[in-house]
Amino acid sequence: MSTTRSPGTALADPAPPVAENADAALRARRLDLALGAPLDPANPYGLPALTATDRVTLPAAPAGLRAELVPRAAGGHFTSADQLARALRPVFRRDLALGHLWAVHPLAVGELDPVPGRGAELAALLGAAGLTAAAGGVLRAAARVVDGPDRHELNLRQWYHTLAEAFADLLACESLTAVALRSLALPADDVPVLVAAVGYAVPQLVGDTLDALELVMNESGFGHDHAERRMLAKLGGDRAHTRVDWAAAADRQARLVRALPRLAHPAPSGAQRPPEPLFRLGDPAPTAAGQPPSEPVGRLAVDTALGAAATRLAEAGDVDPATVALARTARRLVGEQRAVRISCRTAADRDPADPAARALADRQALLLLAAAVLGVGQAAGASGSGFLGRPDWALLALTRITERLSVPRPAIETDPRRAVWAELARRGRQGVDCDVHATRLPW
Numbered sequence: 001m002s003t004t005r006s007p008g009t010a011l012a013d014p015a016p017p018v019a020e021n022a023d024a025a026l027r028a029r030r031l032d033l034a035l036g037a038p039l040d041p042a043n044p045y046g047l048p049a050l051t052a053t054d055r056v057t058l059p060a061a062p063a064g065l066r067a068e069l070v071p072r073a074a075g076g077h078f079t080s081a082d083q084l085a086r087a088l089r090p091v092f093r094r095d096l097a098l099g100h101l102w103a104v105h106p107l108a109v110g111e112l113d114p115v116p117g118r119g120a121e122l123a124a125l126l127g128a129a130g131l132t133a134a135a136g137g138v139l140r141a142a143a144r145v146v147d148g149p150d151r152h153e154l155n156l157r158q159w160y161h162t163l164a165e166a167f168a169d170l171l172a173c174e175s176l177t178a179v180a181l182r183s184l185a186l187p188a189d190d191v192p193v194l195v196a197a198v199g200y201a202v203p204q205l206v207g208d209t210l211d212a213l214e215l216v217m218n219e220s221g222f223g224h225d226h227a228e229r230r231m232l233a234k235l236g237g238d239r240a241h242t243r244v245d246w247a248a249a250a251d252r253q254a255r256l257v258r259a260l261p262r263l264a265h266p267a268p269s270g271a272q273r274p275p276e277p278l279f280r281l282g283d284p285a286p287t288a289a290g291q292p293p294s295e296p297v298g299r300l301a302v303d304t305a306l307g308a309a310a311t312r313l314a315e316a317g318d319v320d321p322a323t324v325a326l327a328r329t330a331r332r333l334v335g336e337q338r339a340v341r342i343s344c345r346t347a348a349d350r351d352p353a354d355p356a357a358r359a360l361a362d363r364q365a366l367l368l369l370a371a372a373v374l375g376v377g378q379a380a381g382a383s384g385s386g387f388l389g390r391p392d393w394a395l396l397a398l399t400r401i402t403e404r405l406s407v408p409r410p411a412i413e414t415d416p417r418r419a420v421w422a423e424l425a426r427r428g429r430q431g432v433d434c435d436v437h438a439t440r441l442p443w
Contacts, residue, residue, distance in 0.1 A: 028090055031062060037443055044059040045062075051233075070112065076114075080181075084122075085129040089433075091103070094137070096131060096134040097242060107126065108120060115184050121191065122184060124195055124198070129177050131203065132173045133435070136435060139163065140427070142220070142228070143425060145222070147425040162215075167424045169206075169208070169400060170205075172205065172369055172372070173205050175373050175436060176302075179375065183297065185285055186287075186297040194299045194368070195252075197256060197368045199248060199249065199252030200256060207239075213232060217229055257350050257352040257357045257361045258352065261347055263341070263364050276382075279305065303367075304371075306337055306367065310331050310333075313326060321414040322392050330398065331410075333370050336405060340360065363405060366401050366405055370397075373394050373398060374394060387423050392420050396417060
């Protein structure tokens with residue numbers, strides 16, 4: 001059922017979420033309302049003003065935004081890194097550069113430090129979360145046009161699969177970033193490796209997504225006078241300014257190269273089941289106090305999720321074609337993970353300029369991405385979390401990862417792109433964001 005509204009009219013409040021992170025979701029909605037109607041020409045936070053080429057001044061941050069970066073004990077709202085990203089998503093979706101100025105920069109320079117000792121890592125991860133949010137805003141705009149009144153025309157229907165793939169890629173990016181954010185409160189020495197993997201993989205995948213969206217907009221009649229097209233063009237420039245572009249990805253790749261010897265080692269024997277609370281994105285993030293000593297944390301926790309998910313899928317015996325295909329793809333990626341670990345054992349003192357070392361780091365980052373997808377998808381399925389708990393998006397995301405790895409794809413008897421496109425189109429009609437939480441938007 002579609003929702004019709006004028007550009008300046010907010011939707012009524014939805015039923016409140018039931019999880020504890022409903023607080024962050026409600027604050028995000030209030031921030032979205034404070035930013036005003038996105039297509040209102042008189043709104044300083046609207047797309048016409050934010051994408052104007054002759055803009056000479058920047059709007060002030062909305063009231064209360066800075067409190068998101070201050071711990072609750074000090075009078076602010078901050079409780080965990082993943083909830084910070086969720087609360088600030090409306091700003092990044094509206095303008096990546098402003099989100100960086102108002103939130104990421106104060107963390108990066110140490111002006112604010114809600115996670116003591118990990119401010120730089122939080123800033124890097126928040127920047128990646130912001131990039132995914134901004135790209136999601138452009139994806140929704142493209143999907144609404146392709147799914148518009150002329151959606152049955154062949155020239156528009158040809159983009160269904162392209163947009164479904166972009167949606168799956170963004171969900172994968174958000175899953176890895178959210179898991180890394182949730183790891184910041186845990187005592188793991190290799191959390192920086194997870195941060196580097198996010199900083200490398202997310203700009204790469206989002207860059208590919210933006211290229212695909214530019215093609216869709218060009219071929220679907222988006223002229224440069226459209227606010228959405230100007231939004232895409234501005235996002236391209238903002239990526240370099242906010243250090244979430246190809247150059248930043250190369251820097252993170254170098255950090256992964258230097259960590260390759262450590263990446264050769266799996267979790268210790270007896271710790272082969274990943275801590276599921278880390279992947280249950282609707283629940284509060286795990287804390288050091290509640291972490292059993294035997295459970296892997298940080299990069300090891302994500303790394304372990306790939307094999308554990310493949311085992312669960314195989315043991316489940318599900319006959320659903322998408323689930324069967326997901327199990328086969330997961331097993332194929334587990335084999336690739338073993339091969340990469342063997343290569344990492346001989347990677348000591350690798351030079352980041354070495355093409356072979358960079359290729360190995362690339363494969364390691366993609367495998368961590370695949371593990372996060374499976375961990376988040378299975379945790380959502382266990383809690384009955386709608387679309388995120390069904391296999392289609394994870395299968396499509398993993399299929400895309402196997403293609404990037406040049407790993408032979410197992411036989412698949414179903415095409416997940418149809419179901420993923422149907423979900424994306426439904427969200428566009430009903431005013432729902434492209435995020436893992438399926439957030440209802442007010443505009």
